[in-house]
Amino acid sequence: MERLSLSNAAFEGDNNAYLFADGSETALIDTGDWMAATRRQLEAALSEHDLTPADIDRIFLTHWHHDHCGLAGEIQAESGAEVYVHAADAALVADDEDAWNEMYDRQQRYFEEWGMPEDERAVLIDLMTDAETTVETPTVTSFEDGETFTVNGTDLEVVHTSGHAAGLCMFEAEMDGERQVFSGDALLPVYTPNVGGADVRVDRPLEKYLRALQGIVDAEYDRAWPGHREPIDDPAARAQYIIDHHEERSWRVLDALDRLGPCDTWTVSADLFGDLEDIHILHGPGESYAHLEHLEREGTVVRDGTEYRLADGVAAELDDIEGERWPLEY
Incomplete structure (x- = not known):
């Protein structure tokens, strides 16, 4: 080989x-x-x-x-x-063609759910069109x-x-x-x-x-x-590093909701990653969504429409956690 x-x-x-x-x-x-x-x-x-x-x-x-x-x-x-x-x-x-149309339709639904601004959405769509x-x-x-x-x-x-x-x-x-x-x-x-x-x-x-x-x-x-x-x-060791990385990122998502209050995926993404360009306009909110969705199913985060907030009692629990990780279950 x-x-x-x-x-x-x-x-x-x-x-x-x-x-x-x-x-x-x-x-x-x-x-x-x-x-x-x-x-x-x-x-x-x-x-x-x-x-x-x-x-x-x-x-x-x-x-x-x-x-x-x-x-x-x-x-x-x-x-x-x-x-x-x-x-x-x-x-x-x-x-x-049907598979690609399904992909594009799902992307559009997520862009809406994530709260992606129209300008960034247009940039991303142009980028994906140019890549075809x-x-x-x-x-x-x-x-x-x-x-x-x-x-x-x-x-x-x-x-x-x-x-x-x-x-x-x-x-x-x-x-x-x-x-x-x-x-x-x-x-x-x-x-x-x-x-x-x-x-x-x-x-x-x-x-x-x-x-x-x-x-x-x-x-x-x-x-x-x-x-x-x-x-x-x-x-x-590399796989364990990435697991630890995602635990730390979940902590940062919870911390963002604690500081910002109820907000949508795009707002959490901006807090985590700042201004985004090119394909990262897709990857940033996508990664934020993956964590928010996971934390919602764990019962740590509550979703109301397109916004997420900490579940009752979680803010106090965050204060008791040492370090910068949230114990993810999977």
């Missing part, structure tokens, strides 16, 4: 695609985005193994986001490669959690890690005598993956993501190969 680093203008850092070419077939985990520069980088990396995109037999996608699946259709058109993705993301990768591009659409084969694929003698077991995206999956493998995992955007070495905004189809996004992270902690993998940047040598 070889990690192929592919450029990406997004804040997460360069994308990774993973090449399996040490046997009778050639396979990729993720492809990078659809940009011409990414295509050239992929071709250059493949050429070092005397390969071209036409030699790819199978593609395994971690999720539907375009920076991970953008070249899947082009490669399939040239090689006939089979493209695999979790069933929850299959329709989006296959560019199903004509790419080769692949025919996909869907899989489910727990399925196993064998690539040149290496078993890749699907581990569904919904949260950042509905169909986000990792691929667990035994390699070089170690338990390793291709973690996609479930576990990144620098940034904490967005929940709530990155895929508005996910119900209970924070709960699902925290469970996925706890699964990574419990698995005690020896190494993680993420969707962006460098490998992670202690995946359990």
Whole structure:
């Protein structure tokens, strides 16, 4: 297996695609985005193994986001490669019009519920419209959690890690005598993956993501190969760090409601993140919503229309908590 680093203008850092070419077939985990520069980088990396995109037999996608699946259709058109993705993301990768319309409609409902101002909403809609591009659409084969694929003698077991995206999956493998995992955007070495905004189809996004992270902690993998940047040598520690990060963020959400009184999601987001630009106009309130929704189900926060407030007695309880975390249940 070889990690192929592919450029990406997004804040997460360069994308990774993973090449399996040490046997009778050639396979990729993720492809990078659809940009011409990414295509050239992929071709250059493949050429070092005397390969071209036409030699790819199978593609395994971690999720539907375009920076991970953008070249899947082009490669399939040239090689006939089979493209695999979790069933929850299959329709989006296959560019199903009904699935995309459902996504857009849900985004619009959330923008309204979150209290996103019209100006910021217009900026975000323009950004998402500009990001739309004509790419080769692949025919996909869907899989489910727990399925196993064998690539040149290496078993890749699907581990569904919904949260950042509905169909986000990792691929667990035994390699070089170690338990390793291709973690996609479930576990990144620098940034904490967005929940709530990155895929508005996910119900209970924070709960699902925290469970996925706890699964990574419990698995005690020896190494993680993420969707962006460098490998992670202690995946359990990184996953625990992100769990702790979300506990601290929940404390900050409660503190904001304590100081500001009843307010909507956009107001909480502004208190947490300040002024937002570009895609963060979606990610900031999305993450705030994920925490507010989770705290509401815990009974710590009460929702009234589009506004949230602390439940009775919580303000006094906050004063008794030492440190800067709220004990999240999941």
